[in-house]
Amino acid sequence: MARSISQRRKTINTVLAWSLGLLIFFPILWTILTSFKTEGDAIAYPPKFLFFDWTLENYAIVQERSNYMRYLWNSVIIAGGSTLLGILVAVPAAWSMAFVPSRRTKDILMWMLSTKMLPAVGVLYPIYLLFIKLGLLDTRTGLVIVLMLINLPIIVWMLYTYFKEIPAEILEAARMDGAGLKDEILHVLTPMAIPGIASTILLNFILAWNEAFWTLNLTAAQAGTLTAFIASYSSPEGLFYAKLSAASTMAIAPILILGWFSQKQLVRGLTFGAVK
Amino acid sequence: MKMTLRALLGASVSLALAGGVMAETITIATVNNGDMIRMQGYTDDFTAKTGHTVEWVTLEENVLRERVTTDITTKGGQFDIMTIGMYETPIWGKNGWLVPLNDLSADYDAADILPAMAGGLSYDGTLYAAPFYGESSMVMYRTDLMQKAGLTMPEAPTWAFIREAAAKMTDRANDINGICLRGKAGWGEGGAFITAMSNSFGARWFDENWKPTFDSEAWANTVNFFKGMMDESGPAGYATNGFNENLSLFQQGKCGMWIDATVAASFVTNPADSTVADRVGFALAPDNGLGKRSNWLWAWALAIPAGTQKEAAAKQFIEWATSKDYIELVAAKEGWANVPPGARTSLYQNPEYQKVPFAKMTLDSILSADPTQPTVDPVPYVGIQFAAIPEFAGIATDVSQEFSNAYAGQQTVEEALAKAQALATEAMEAAGY
Numbered sequence: 001m002a003r004s005i006s007q008r009r010k011t012i013n014t015v016l017a018w019s020l021g022l023l024i025f026f027p028i029l030w031t032i033l034t035s036f037k038t039e040g041d042a043i044a045y046p047p048k049f050l051f052f053d054w055t056l057e058n059y060a061i062v063q064e065r066s067n068y069m070r071y072l073w074n075s076v077i078i079a080g081g082s083t084l085l086g087i088l089v090a091v092p093a094a095w096s097m098a099f100v101p102s103r104r105t106k107d108i109l110m111w112m113l114s115t116k117m118l119p120a121v122g123v124l125y126p127i128y129l130l131f132i133k134l135g136l137l138d139t140r141t142g143l144v145i146v147l148m149l150i151n152l153p154i155i156v157w158m159l160y161t162y163f164k165e166i167p168a169e170i171l172e173a174a175r176m177d178g179a180g181l182k183d184e185i186l187h188v189l190t191p192m193a194i195p196g197i198a199s200t201i202l203l204n205f206i207l208a209w210n211e212a213f214w215t216l217n218l219t220a221a222q223a224g225t226l227t228a229f230i231a232s233y234s235s236p237e238g239l240f241y242a243k244l245s246a247a248s249t250m251a252i253a254p255i256l257i258l259g260w261f262s263q264k265q266l267v268r269g270l271t272f273g274a275v276k
Numbered sequence: 277m278k279m280t281l282r283a284l285l286g287a288s289v290s291l292a293l294a295g296g297v298m299a300e301t302i303t304i305a306t307v308n309n310g311d312m313i314r315m316q317g318y319t320d321d322f323t324a325k326t327g328h329t330v331e332w333v334t335l336e337e338n339v340l341r342e343r344v345t346t347d348i349t350t351k352g353g354q355f356d357i358m359t360i361g362m363y364e365t366p367i368w369g370k371n372g373w374l375v376p377l378n379d380l381s382a383d384y385d386a387a388d389i390l391p392a393m394a395g396g397l398s399y400d401g402t403l404y405a406a407p408f409y410g411e412s413s414m415v416m417y418r419t420d421l422m423q424k425a426g427l428t429m430p431e432a433p434t435w436a437f438i439r440e441a442a443a444k445m446t447d448r449a450n451d452i453n454g455i456c457l458r459g460k461a462g463w464g465e466g467g468a469f470i471t472a473m474s475n476s477f478g479a480r481w482f483d484e485n486w487k488p489t490f491d492s493e494a495w496a497n498t499v500n501f502f503k504g505m506m507d508e509s510g511p512a513g514y515a516t517n518g519f520n521e522n523l524s525l526f527q528q529g530k531c532g533m534w535i536d537a538t539v540a541a542s543f544v545t546n547p548a549d550s551t552v553a554d555r556v557g558f559a560l561a562p563d564n565g566l567g568k569r570s571n572w573l574w575a576w577a578l579a580i581p582a583g584t585q586k587e588a589a590a591k592q593f594i595e596w597a598t599s600k601d602y603i604e605l606v607a608a609k610e611g612w613a614n615v616p617p618g619a620r621t622s623l624y625q626n627p628e629y630q631k632v633p634f635a636k637m638t639l640d641s642i643l644s645a646d647p648t649q650p651t652v653d654p655v656p657y658v659g660i661q662f663a664a665i666p667e668f669a670g671i672a673t674d675v676s677q678e679f680s681n682a683y684a685g686q687q688t689v690e691e692a693l694a695k696a697q698a699l700a701t702e703a704m705e706a707a708g709y
Contacts, residue, residue, distance in 0.1 A: 040549050043524040065313065128350050137352055216339055217346060220354040221303045221331035232334035235308040236465070237519050237537065239527075239549065 028252065034245035035059070042242040058246035062233070068250060071229040075254075077140050078215070078225055079208035082147035083201055086155045089148070091197070094159035095185055099168055109160065112153040120150075120213045131218060138220040146218065147208045155204055162196025163189065195268050202258075202266050209255050226251035300589035302356040303331045305347075307340050307576060311409050311539075311616045312359065315597055318605060322596045328589045337464070348373050348581050356590045360405060360579050362396040362647070366664045368579070369399035375580040375587055377403045377594065384595045388620050393575050396647045396658075405577035406598040409539070410618025412641035413472060413571045415559040416526065416544055417533040418552060421445045421452065425532075432560045435476065435501065435570075438533065442509035445532030454509030456531035457502070459683045460518035460676075463669050467676030468572060468661040469535075474498040475651040476563045476570040481663050481700075484656050486709035488700035490675070490693045499679060499689045506683065515683035527551060535561055537574070538641055541634035542613055558637040560644065566652050572661035573645035575619065618642055667707045671700050 033049070034042050041052040062068070097105050127146065128137075136142030166189065174188040190197065212227040219228055230251050233244040259266070306312045312334070319330045333355070335343055344358045348368065360368070368374050380386050386394075386403065393407040415433060422429055425444035430437065442454030458469040471481065479494035489495065506514050509532075511525055519536060523543055526534045527550040534540070547553040561571035578597060580590045596602060603623055606615045612629045617638055623629050624639045650660040657663035662672065675696040682692035 040527070040551075043528065045524075045528060045530075065316070124346065125350065128346055128352060132350060132352050137354055216335070217343060220305070220333050224333070228333075228335075231336050231339050232308055234336035234339075235520075236337050237539070238309050238543070239520060239523060240308065 028256075031245045031252075032249050034242055035249045037242050037245075039239050039242045042245070043239060058242045059250070061243055062246050062250065066229060066232065066247070068229065071224055071226045071251075072254065074140060074223055075209055075225040075227075075251075078143045078147060078223070079205050081140070081144035082151065082208045083204045085144060085148045086152050086204060087197065087201060090152060090155040090159050090200075091185065091190070093156050094163050095189060097156070097160050098163035098166075099171060109157065112156060116150075116153055124217060127214075128218070137218060138222045140223045143215060143218060143223055143225075146214050147211055150211070150214070151204050151207055154207070155200055158200045158203070159193070159196065162193050162200075165196075166192050195265065198262075198265050199268070202262055206255060206259070299327070300586045301329045301331060302586050302589050302593060303333060303354065304357040304359070304578075304593070305333045305335065305340060305344050305355045306359040307337050308334050309337075309539075309576075310542075312576070314606065314610070314614065315408070315602075315616075318602070318609075321605060322593060325596065326589070326592050328592065330593065351583055353581075353583060353585075355581060356584045356586045357578050357580055357593060359408070359576055361577065362573065362575050363659065363662050363664055363669070365397045365405045365577060365579060366399040366658060367666055369402065369404035373582055374404040375582055375584070375590075377406055377580075377591070380406075380591070380595055384599060385622075388600070388622050390619060390621055390642060392573055392642055392645055392647070393577075393619055396573060397575060397577050405575075405579035406594045407575040407577045407619040408598055409616035410573070410575040410642060411537045411539045412573055412618070412638065412645050413469075413536055413561050414538050414541075414637050414641045415533055415535050415561060416541060417441075417557050417559065418445070418529075418531070418555050419557045420555045421532045422557070429557055429559050432569075433562045435562045435564050438535075438562045439501075439505045439508075442505060442533060446509040451530055452532060453511040453525070453530060454532045455505065456511055456517065456522040456525050456534045457506060457514065458518050458522065458536065459506065459510075459515040459680055460521070461673065461680040462518070462676055463662065463672035465518040465676070466680060467672045470498065470502060470676065470679060471672070472561070472572040472661040473502065473570040475568045475660065476561075476566065477501070478564075478566050478568070478652040480651045480653055480655045481668075482656060482704070484654055486656055486704055488697055488704060490697035490700060495693055496689065499682065499693060503683055503689055515680045535570070538634065538638040539617065541638065545613075545633060556633075558634050560637065560641060568650070568652055569644055571641045571645055573642065573647055574661070667703055667709075671703045674699050674703075 035058055036054045036056070037048065037052050038055060038057070041048050044052075097109065131137045131142055134142075136145070170192070171184055171188060174184050179188060210227070212231075215225045215227045216231055219225070230244070230247050233240055233247040306316075316332050316334070319332075323329055340359065344355065344360065345364075346352070347354045348358070365374070389407060390410065393410045394403060397403060397405045397407060415429070415438070417429055422441065422445065425441060427441050427444060429441070438455065444454070446452065446454035458466045460466045474480075474495060477494050477498040479492060479498050480489055483489055511517065511530065517525075519540070522531065522534055522536060523540060525531050526544055529552045534544075541556075541558060544550050544556050545553050561569045563569045578594045580587060580594070584590060598619060600620065600622055603615045603620065607628070612626075613632050615623065615629070617623070617635075624635065629635050645660055647658050647660050655663075657665060662668055678687075678692040678695045678699075681687050682689045
């Protein structure tokens with residue numbers, strides 16, 4: 001009896017999980033489907049789900065009109081560079097907060113998080129002027145720095161949470177065995193926190209990849225990322241939904257594939273320490 | 277011999293100078309719409325003629341506005357040419373942010389630019405942006421549904437006729453709405469439409485002392501008429517419909533009439549996208565018997581930000597893109613219906629272009645718009661669907677939001693107008709008017 005209830009519950013849970021998953025995925029699925037429609041079919045009412053004239057024309061037009069590879073490469077460099085730079089800064093910061101806390105550590109963490117509450121547009125002009133002075137406008141270097149700084153509070157918070165789960169005694173033992181600070185962080189702490197660091201890297205890579213405010217406002221022709229690529233297909237005067245969907249699909253495809261292959265690592269990292 | 281040597285030397289210097297200019301790569305910020313995208317496709321022609329290459333930064337209209345405004349106010353220097361509209365041009369020209377375009381070549385024939393366009397893109401008599409294409413607004417209607425309703429669309433209809441026709445064309449059972457209009461919040465969306473409409477009702481944004489006038493009877497008549505007509509004959513959810521939503525509805529045969537940008541005429545008559553392409557007629561935007569029609573005037577134009585290092589090359593591009601030759605290039609490759617409209621007088625004198633079904637109505641609409649005297653009573657501002665002051669965009673976005681809320685039934689028209697009056701008064705006083 002107990003077994004049959006358990007089986008039924010399992011089935012219900014599975015159905016619910018799939019339903020929820022499909023609901024969450026539906027906007028992406030709809031975007032992908034629209035990318036294969038003509039502009040007429042894209043706006044048809046009632047909407048056409050699967051039975052329409054499938055076409056690759058939108059992809060051909062997007063490929064012809066835009067230099068996709070340049071946007072893609074910029075996205076890879078900027079998202080990757082800002083994430084790696086962030087990790088380099090955040091690991092020592094999180095280590096000190098987790099293992100050598102002061103009376104103000106919690107306050108500092110909260111203050112760091114509070115910087116995320118400031119609307120980005122509030123600092124657009126100061127940063128823009130700074131970029132003009134430093135010659136960083138429309139450069140990948142400038143965006144790597146800005147995106148690193150923007151995501152740094154999240155990186156530090158995530159790593160701090162993971163590091164707190166590691167018993168301090170292990171690090172003490174390493175110190176007693178003669179490990180210096182560098183060895184302690186590189187050879188003792190980091191291997192134990194690999195799942196956490198990996199998920200932090202992945203999450204921040206996704207955040208940087210999807211960032212649209214700074215990548216649109218600080219770039220022009222050279223350092224534009226895939227968000228600028230998508231923005232070039234949106235228009236309030238003219239129907240470009242199918243082409244916009246094709247551009248969006250091309251922009252999200254790399255990150256979807258990355259997320260698909262790394263989902264086990266991502267979930268493992270995100271649930272690290274959640275169940276004790 | 278001396279003369280020959282001097283001539284040779286002069287020619288060498290000229291070539292060297294020209295060579296310096298020819299090596300340029302200019303960066304152009306532009307908006308994503310059909311005519312601009314088409315222009316990008318012909319960049320090779322410009323490069324072949326001048327040697328310059330072009331880097332395009334194409335953005336959605338609102339993003340473009342934010343982007344170019346940030347750059348020009350901070351002198352960021354990211355762009356050598358910016359695509360801007362009639363709203364920004366006089367303000368930026370007045371501030372000295374744009375390079376005057378009063379020295380374009382004789383071949384360019386600046387006098388050929390439609391006077392309404394040249395006037396809207398000038399400040400103090402100096403042209404600061406060259407129109408790439410211009411538009412007004414007009415009535416686009418279904419000839420079959422009009423006939424079925426037993427009516428004939430006049431060339432210059434009144435609002436009373438439009439309301440009557442909309443009611444008769446409405447067929448809810450077959451999902452046909454008599455009229456589709458913009459109700460969406462935003463100064464360039466529903467805000468533009470209701471402002472242009474208000475002119476025909478004798479309303480104005482500000483009196484001669486820059487005091488907002490939403491507490492006037494003319495404004496109450498405008499918004500009540502709009503809401504009444506749309507509630508009777510408009511599509512469900514019209515409060516959130518903008519240009520694209522209405523275009524989509526019209527192309528699918530769900531609108532009897534649509535009053536919007538003249539540039540939409542080429543979309544709704546294109547059989548590739550429109551299911552009603554062969555059943556569309558055109559008429560002037562309606563009036564109310566007060567001497568002013570409800571059509572607007574707009575141009576997307578190319579301007580050079582002051583301080584660019586590539587001014588000469590940028591001017592060459594503008595001369596190329598807004599020239600008669602460019603229009604002929606597009607006509608030869610894609611047909612006369614696809615040339616950028618509304619910028620040059622000579623286009624409308626061309627017999628081939630006169631065969632395009634919407635050409636005459638577009639010209640008539642543009643010619644009937646006067647940005648310097650937009651409404652019945654005198655006003656201190658220039659602009660038909662906007663007032664060319666920096667504060668307008670912010671105020672009009674908030675005002676149009678209040679109107680949208682009224683269309684959606686979240687508040688009464690009277691409440692919306694009272695809020696509009698209060699917020700506009702506060703903003704104008706804060707700005708020092």
